[in-house]
Amino acid sequence: MSFQVFGTAVSRGVAIGRAVLVASSRLDVAHYFVDEAQVPVEVARCHAARDQVAEELTLLRDQLPPDAPAELAALLDVHLMLVRDEALVDAAVDWVRERHYNAEWALSAQLEVLARQFDEMEDEYLRERKADLEQVVERMLSVLARQADPTLGLAPRDFAGEDPLLLVAADISPADLLGFRDGVFKGFITDIGGKTSHTAIVARSMDIPAVVGTREASRLIRQDDWVVIDGDAGAVIVNPSPIVLEEYRFRQRQSELERARLARLRHTPAVTLDGEAVQMHANIELPGDAKAALAAGAEGVGLFRSEFLFMGRGGQLPSEEEQYEAYREAVEAMQGRPVTIRTVDIGADKPLDRAPAGDGRYDHVLNPALGLRAIRWSLSEPAMFRQQLRAIYRASAHGPVRLLLPMVAHMKELRQVRDCITRVRQQLVDNQQPTGQVELGVMIEIPAAALILDALLPLVDFVSIGTNDLIQYTLAIDRADESVAHLYDPWHPAVMQLLATVIGACRARGKGVSVCGEMAGDVAFTDALLAMGLRSFSMHPSQIAFVKQRILRADASKLAAQLPQLLGDEDPERVAKRLGWA
Known part of the structure; x- marks a missing residue:
C-alpha cells in the first residue's frame, strides 16, 4: 500500500531507494557495515548471543524455588521459545549475510520486523507477547555489548550493484551520520529534528536529500520498503505507484542536468x-x-x-x-x-x-x-x-x-x-x-x-x-x-x-x-x-x-x-x- 509522510525539507533533491531502519532501543546499539570477511564473525556473534541467553534462561528456570508461581516458569519457557525461534536469530543472520549489518544492528532490525507482526495480531494475548520478544532481544544485545570491540564504529562499505539505500530513524546523531558520508545512503528520514539541526546541516554537506521531523516515519516505514524522498517538498512517498515512481525518476534526471550546468x-x-x-x-x-x-x-x-x-x-x-x-x-x-x-x-x-x-x-x-x-x-x-x-x-x-x-x-x-x-x-x-x-x-x-x-x-x-x-x-x-x-x-x-x-x-x-x-x-x-x-x-x-x-x-x-x-x-x-x- 502506498502512503505519504510529511516533514521538514532540509536538503533538496530526490532520492529513491529501499528503506534501512535504524530501530531505537533501550540500549545503545552500534550500527555499522562489515566486510565480507567479517560476515562469519558476526554470524557467530549472533549464534553465541542466542546460546548464552538460552543458557541463562534455562539456568534461571531450573533454579526457581519450589514455591515460585507457576506463571514465572511458563514465562521463562516463552522466552526460551522466542530466543530459539528461527524467525529471530536465523532471520537476523540473513540481515548480516545479505546487507552486511553488524550483529547488533541485525538483531534490532529483525526485532522491528517481528514487533510489527505482533502489533497486527488480532489476539490480545499474542499481541502482548511483543514485550517478551523485546526483553529477549534486549538480553541478547546486552551480551553482544559485553563482547563488542570498542574500536568498531560506523564503517561504510561500497554497495555498488545493489539497490540504493535510504536511512530511516527516529533520530541519528551528526557523528553517526558522518560515518555514512561515503555514499552508502542516498538520503535519510528522521522522526525528529529541524531545518537547522546539526544533523540536517551534515545532510546538506553530504549533498543528499533529507526530510526530518516526520514524527512517525520510523514506525510506519518497514525494512526494505521502496521509498521516495522529495527533499524539495518535505514529503516521503512509501511504496509509490509505477506512475509516481517514474515521475520522480524524471525529476532526478532533470536535477542531475541542472547540477551539471551549474558545475x-x-x-x-x-x-x-x-x-x-x-x-x-x-x-x-x-x-x-x-x-x-x-x-x-x-x-x-x-x-x-x-x-x-x-x-x-x-x-x-x-x-x-x-x-x-x-x-x-x-x-x-x-x-x-x-x-x-x-x-x-x-x-x-x-x-x-x-x-x-x-x-x-x-x-x-x-x-x-x-x-x-x-x-x-x-x-x-x-x-x-x-x-x-x-x-x-x-x-x-x-x-x-x-x-x-x-x-x-x-x-x-x-x-x-x-x-x-x-x-x-x-x-x-x-x-x-x-x-x-x-x-x-x-x-x-x-x-x-x-x-x-x-x-x-x-x-x-x-x-x-x-x-x-x-x-x-x-x-x-x-x-x-x-x-x-x-x-x-x-x-x-x-x-x-x-x-x-x-x-x-x-x-x-x-x-x-x-x-x-x-x-x-x-x-x-x-x-x-x-x-x-x-x-x-x-x-x-x-x-x-x-x-x-x-x-x-x-x-x-x-x-x-x-x-x-x-x-x-x-x-x-x-x-x-x-x-x-x-
Whole structure:
C-alpha cells in the first residue's frame, strides 16, 4: 500500500531507494557495515548471543524455588521459545549475510520486523507477547555489548550493484551520520529534528536529500520498503505507484542536468553586475572535505567544524598530534587558500559521547543550548583547549589559517583566549616548532555579542556570523525542536536588523565579515545579504554554484538602495518577495 509522510525539507533533491531502519532501543546499539570477511564473525556473534541467553534462561528456570508461581516458569519457557525461534536469530543472520549489518544492528532490525507482526495480531494475548520478544532481544544485545570491540564504529562499505539505500530513524546523531558520508545512503528520514539541526546541516554537506521531523516515519516505514524522498517538498512517498515512481525518476534526471550546468560556474569569479567581488568559501566537517570544497570552486574554507574530530570516539579526545595532522591535511588540500578553523563547539545537539572530565558536570543539563558549550566548554577544559590551539598554530606553518571562536558573549572570554594564545605561541617558540601568522576571529551568534561588537572588534581581525544560533538565541527557539520549528524565522525583523548592524559595523571598522550559517547557502537570502554589504559567504560546497549564479545576476548597488524598505517593514519576507529577492 502506498502512503505519504510529511516533514521538514532540509536538503533538496530526490532520492529513491529501499528503506534501512535504524530501530531505537533501550540500549545503545552500534550500527555499522562489515566486510565480507567479517560476515562469519558476526554470524557467530549472533549464534553465541542466542546460546548464552538460552543458557541463562534455562539456568534461571531450573533454579526457581519450589514455591515460585507457576506463571514465572511458563514465562521463562516463552522466552526460551522466542530466543530459539528461527524467525529471530536465523532471520537476523540473513540481515548480516545479505546487507552486511553488524550483529547488533541485525538483531534490532529483525526485532522491528517481528514487533510489527505482533502489533497486527488480532489476539490480545499474542499481541502482548511483543514485550517478551523485546526483553529477549534486549538480553541478547546486552551480551553482544559485553563482547563488542570498542574500536568498531560506523564503517561504510561500497554497495555498488545493489539497490540504493535510504536511512530511516527516529533520530541519528551528526557523528553517526558522518560515518555514512561515503555514499552508502542516498538520503535519510528522521522522526525528529529541524531545518537547522546539526544533523540536517551534515545532510546538506553530504549533498543528499533529507526530510526530518516526520514524527512517525520510523514506525510506519518497514525494512526494505521502496521509498521516495522529495527533499524539495518535505514529503516521503512509501511504496509509490509505477506512475509516481517514474515521475520522480524524471525529476532526478532533470536535477542531475541542472547540477551539471551549474558545475561549469565553479571557476567563474563571483562578481555582481556592478562589479562587486564576492568571496565564496566552504564549510567543512572533516579534513577530507577540503578536496570537495576545492572542486566546487571554493576560494577558501570559511568554517572547519573541528568538533567532528571529537565526536563518535567513546569520549576519548583526539591527541594534539592527531588534530595537527587533520588540520594540516585540510590546509595543504586548499593549496594556499585560507582555512578558518573553529575551536571545538561541543554542546546542545552536538554532545560528546561522555563527559571528558568524568565528574558528571556535563550530564543531565536542563537546557544544553544555554549550558556549558562552545568557548565556555573550551575555557573550562584549559589543557584540552591549549592542546587544540597548539595543533592549529602548528598547522598554520603549512598555509594560511584563521582561528574562529564560537559563542563568545563576554569581553573576558575573548581576553582569556588571547592570554591562552600568548602562552601557547611561547611554548611553540620554546620548542622550536614553526608556525605562521594566524588571524583571530569571533562568531557573532549571541545577541549580546552583536550589542558589544564595538568593544570586541579592536581585539579581533575578522567576524563570522553564525546565523543558525543567532536566530535561535534572538527568538528563543530551540532549532532542533520540531514542535516550535514554525517559530524559527530567519526573516524576523529583529534578525534582519542584527545582521545589517553587524555587517555595517564591521565594514565601517575595516574588519572582514562573513556569514557561515545556513542563510549563506540559501539563495532566498543572497540578495538581502548583498544589500547589507556582505561580500564573503561560506556554505556547504554543494551550494556554492547555486549562490554564485544568484550573485552573478545581482546588482549590489540597486539592492543596497532598496534595503531601507526591507529593514523598515514589520514583515521583511513580504518585502523581499515583492522586490524579487526571495
